Amino acid sequence: MKDRETEQRLRREAKALLEQGKVDYIIGFETGSLKFTTTPLITKDKDSVDRLIINPFIVNNLSEYLTELKGRVGIVAKGCDNRSIVSLIQDNQVKREDVVILGVPCPGIIDLSKVEGLVGKDRDELDDVTRDGDKVVVTVDGEKKEFPASEVLFDNCLGCEFPTPQEYNILLDESSSLVADKTASRKGIETLEGMPQEQRWDFWEKEFSRCIRCYACRSICPACFCERCFVEESEPQWIAPVPRWQDNLIFQVIRNIHVAGRCTDCGECERACPVNIPLRSLTKEMYDLVDDLYHFKAGMDKEAAPLMTHYETTDPEDFIK
Amino acid sequence: MANKKINKKNIAKLLGDWSKEFELFIPSKDEGIAKFAKWDGKDTSFLDWHRNTIVPPKAIFFPPVEEMFSFQKDKQSYHIELPSSDGQKQLIFGIRPYDANALTILDKTFKDTYEDPYYLPKRKNTVLVGLGCTKPYDSCFCTSLGGSPTDSANVDLMLTDIGDEFLVEGVTDKGRELMSMSSELEEATEADETRAKETKEATYQKVTRQLDTKDIEEKLLSSFEIQDLWEEIAAKCISCGICTLLCPTCYCFDINDELIKDRGTRFRSWDSCSFPVYTKMPMENPRIEKWRRVRNKVCHKYEFYPMNFDVIACTGCGRCVRQCPVNWDITQTLEKMQAKVQSG
Amino acid sequence: MKQESEWEPKLLGFLCRWCSYAGADLAGTSRKKYPANIRIIKVPCSGRVDPLFILKALRLGFDGVLVSGCYPGDCHYQTGNYRARRRMAITKKFLEYVGVDPQRIQASWVSASEGGKFTEVVTEVTKGLKEIGPNKLFADER
Ligand code: SF4
Ligand code: SF4
Ligand code: SF4
Ligand code: SF4
Ligand code: SF4
Ligand code: FES
Numbered sequence: 001m002k003d004r005e006t007e008q009r010l011r012r013e014a015k016a017l018l019e020q021g022k023v024d025y026i027i028g029f030e031t032g033s034l035k036f037t038t039t040p041l042i043t044k045d046k047d048s049v050d051r052l053i054i055n056p057f058i059v060n061n062l063s064e065y066l067t068e069l070k071g072r073v074g075i076v077a078k079g080c081d082n083r084s085i086v087s088l089i090q091d092n093q094v095k096r097e098d099v100v101i102l103g104v105p106c107p108g109i110i111d112l113s114k115v116e117g118l119v120g121k122d123r124d125e126l127d128d129v130t131r132d133g134d135k136v137v138v139t140v141d142g143e144k145k146e147f148p149a150s151e152v153l154f155d156n157c158l159g160c161e162f163p164t165p166q167e168y169n170i171l172l173d174e175s176s177s178l179v180a181d182k183t184a185s186r187k188g189i190e191t192l193e194g195m196p197q198e199q200r201w202d203f204w205e206k207e208f209s210r211c212i213r214c215y216a217c218r219s220i221c222p223a224c225f226c227e228r229c230f231v232e233e234s235e236p237q238w239i240a241p242v243p244r245w246q247d248n249l250i251f252q253v254i255r256n257i258h259v260a261g262r263c264t265d266c267g268e269c270e271r272a273c274p275v276n277i278p279l280r281s282l283t284k285e286m287y288d289l290v291d292d293l294y295h296f297k298a299g300m301d302k303e304a305a306p307l308m309t310h311y312e313t314t315d316p317e318d319f320i321k
Numbered sequence: 322m323a324n325k326k327i328n329k330k331n332i333a334k335l336l337g338d339w340s341k342e343f344e345l346f347i348p349s350k351d352e353g354i355a356k357f358a359k360w361d362g363k364d365t366s367f368l369d370w371h372r373n374t375i376v377p378p379k380a381i382f383f384p385p386v387e388e389m390f391s392f393q394k395d396k397q398s399y400h401i402e403l404p405s406s407d408g409q410k411q412l413i414f415g416i417r418p419y420d421a422n423a424l425t426i427l428d429k430t431f432k433d434t435y436e437d438p439y440y441l442p443k444r445k446n447t448v449l450v451g452l453g454c455t456k457p458y459d460s461c462f463c464t465s466l467g468g469s470p471t472d473s474a475n476v477d478l479m480l481t482d483i484g485d486e487f488l489v490e491g492v493t494d495k496g497r498e499l500m501s502m503s504s505e506l507e508e509a510t511e512a513d514e515t516r517a518k519e520t521k522e523a524t525y526q527k528v529t530r531q532l533d534t535k536d537i538e539e540k541l542l543s544s545f546e547i548q549d550l551w552e553e554i555a556a557k558c559i560s561c562g563i564c565t566l567l568c569p570t571c572y573c574f575d576i577n578d579e580l581i582k583d584r585g586t587r588f589r590s591w592d593s594c595s596f597p598v599y600t601k602m603p604m605e606n607p608r609i610e611k612w613r614r615v616r617n618k619v620c621h622k623y624e625f626y627p628m629n630f631d632v633i634a635c636t637g638c639g640r641c642v643r644q645c646p647v648n649w650d651i652t653q654t655l656e657k658m659q660a661k662v663q664s665g
Numbered sequence: 666m667k668q669e670s671e672w673e674p675k676l677l678g679f680l681c682r683w684c685s686y687a688g689a690d691l692a693g694t695s696r697k698k699y700p701a702n703i704r705i706i707k708v709p710c711s712g713r714v715d716p717l718f719i720l721k722a723l724r725l726g727f728d729g730v731l732v733s734g735c736y737p738g739d740c741h742y743q744t745g746n747y748r749a750r751r752r753m754a755i756t757k758k759f760l761e762y763v764g765v766d767p768q769r770i771q772a773s774w775v776s777a778s779e780g781g782k783f784t785e786v787v788t789e790v791t792k793g794l795k796e797i798g799p800n801k802l803f804a805d806e807r
Pocket of ligand 1: 223226228229254258
């Protein structure tokens with residue numbers, strides 16, 4: 001019900017922005033072509049804003065498109081997307097005055113893979129999946145099954161610290177009532193931390209052996225905004241552009257170092273990976289690492305200097321001889 | 322040879338008989354995702370889950386990375402060594418009709434245009450045992466491309482699910498030979514044949530996604546210069562390589578050398594026309610703007626391939642629709658294109 | 666067994682030309698012998714060292730990497746070593762999480778006059794590398 005109202009308000013605001021010439025584009029979500037799926041809607045057309053939707057499946061981090069579009073953009077942003085936008089502003093990739101942020105307080109996004117795992121059916125075989133407060137109701141073969149939201153939301157949503165956008169022009173709803181579950185959100189990482197060092201390396205060797213170098217993790221990541229990525233450099237050639245686990249792993253380690261302090265734990269890289277490599281067990285670790293070391297959280301303050309261009313004389317150096 | 326049948330409980334025994342002669346591949350989820358992998362001698366879990374693998378079986382013939390040759394500097398020249406091929410006979414069990422069809426489409430490039438020395442030997446050494454689908458995804462649209470979920474056209478031996486058993490049909494001589502290699506197969510009865518026929522008809526109806534492919538080549542040709550249309554279509558694409566690398570009919574590859582001192586190896590690896598850096602190596606990418614790349618992908622499959630080979634280079638497997646992280650959808654694209662061309 | 670005891674680790678050092686490189690030079694001329702295990706690359710500043718250099722060195726089979734620069738406050742370019750400090754910290758800690766022994770990735774501050782300290786650092790790092798053994802991280806069979 002609430003989504004319906006938010007949706008109506010969004011359509012009104014988006015239409016007004018386009019009509020008044022305040023933006024050239026609107027970026028939001030519309031119904032996708034597969035069951036439950038949503039898809040980005042990027043439009044200049046004021047009539048197509050009626051296709052904009054808000055529901056528990058609006059998963060993409062739309063800030064990804066900001067560096068590509070020329071002109072002023074009205075953009076639908078959940079908590080994490082919002083921080084990615086701020087981070088892009090910090091990095092001078094986007095001007096604050098060029099974006100009109102339509103903030104959506106986010107109750108957490110439903111991970112259909114988790115639903116599939118719980119009910120033992122693929123998503124196209126489910127009749128319905130709806131959110132009801134702290135529960136998610138799944139209808140299969142006419143039968144309703146209830147699950148606590150914490151069992152079916154994306155891991156990164158469970159760890160989300162700021163589900164309600166902090167930097168916005170219009171906030172489409174009151175603040176979010178997301179129930180976080182920090183432990184569940186770090187489960188993958190904790191399992192890894194419990195392993196001996198060599199075993200962790202073996203784990204990643206195995207995982208990265210199936211990487212096909214589609215670069216979806218990089219393409220979908222708003223923090224990976226380089227026009228030319230180190231991977232494609234040929235003089236010197238840092239890593240081979242062929243999908244071998246060694247080079248795949250180096251690619252991902254360096255990518256994580258590059259997005260340190262920019263990654264907002266939006267979870268998009270892991271979701272995009274077609275071969276299910278648990279990429280978030282890397283990105284979330286880096287996210288927590290920079291928080292521990294430098295008390296830095298990405299995209300919290302548009303005036304703040306980006307993490308790696310900045311330093312404090314008091315930065316930890318206990319590891320230096 | 323008359324059709325036979327096999328009880329699902331005896332599948333492992335049948336595979337066991339074949340594996341004496343062949344290196345056997347089955348649909349596997351062993352490594353976290355569904356793909357074809359070497360059979361371990363016991364796994365029959367595909368009986369419970371097998372729908373569509375994420376990585377297509379083209380990877381067996383045209384792997385993501387493959388050594389072409391190695392070289393060693395030898396005074397003024399190079400000594401070149403080709404990778405050794407053991408000529409091992411292979412059997413792919415459980416290949417879906419659309420993926421078998423894709424191999425026939427790939428043959429046009431790797432066999433008819435020129436003889437690819439890496440793809441062809443493997444292709445020649447492999448027999449395909451097809452397994453019809455019973456539960457198509459909502460992304461599947463093979464029936465719009467002349468296929469069907471139980472089509473036996475491109476395999477050697479075809480299995481159709483008839484409940485506790487599979488009906489086994491020999492399609493080619495190679496396939497019929499397979500039937501004689503195992504004593505697990507029983508004679509199929511009239512009732513089995515009827516059930517198979519019913520299953521085939523019912524499954525055909527379960528493919529709900531439809532694409533009108535009539536005159537699609539000509540329509541694409543007339544849409545070619547409509548930049549607005551293609552810009553709109555391409556807007557949400559993020560230029561990753563998923564849809565192309567995982568497409569069973571895509572065959573682009575990149576070539577790289579790796580050198581350490583005076584010896585090295587030449588590899589080829591999957592490449593994608595979606596990448597902004599595609600063909601950057603020899604020159605510039607002629608398709609710098611994203612809409613040109615998206616247009617190329619669509620036209621290559623639905624316009625250029627038919628022009629060259631009389632066949633659409635898409636089997637309707639739906640991988641590109643299901644795996645795309647932004648749900649870019651080739652059937653919606655083609656519908657939009659057709660609507661635009663029709664409205665003038 | 667025999668091979669094990671004969672094995673000597675290979676250490677790659679990225680040394681800032683304004684301080685640690687001069688420190689190494691001094692160690693050489695004043696006969697404060699440091700282990701021959703280190704191969705040295707002179708860099709204009711510790712801030713020049715990209716984490717990629719470290720990964721590439723490990724990929725090429727070096728057993729360890731040492732980055733050495735001027736003490737905080739002494740960088741010829743004012744801030745290079747402060748930036749290097751952040752980069753080294755996250756590189757080392759992150760790689761440790763991924764599964765690389767932290768002994769393989771080392772950093773030090775060594776001034777131009779500290780030939781003795783340079784010798785100590787290299788000796789200590791080499792000793793650590795000997796203890797953990799050859800870098801087989803990127804080998805297909807480990
Ligand atoms: S991996 Fe690094 S170089 Fe490549 S796009 Fe991302 S941030 Fe840029
Ligand atoms: S690295 Fe992954 S989780 Fe982090 S911002 Fe990029 S896509 Fe999102
Ligand atoms: S998305 Fe996955 S398969 Fe693609 S390059 Fe990234 S890690 Fe590899
Ligand atoms: S259509 Fe989808 S899968 Fe293909 S390149 Fe674009 S974003 Fe990637
Ligand atoms: S274009 Fe898409 S649907 Fe067609 S064969 Fe390729 S992946 Fe399958
Ligand atoms: S000049 Fe020595 S560290 Fe910067």
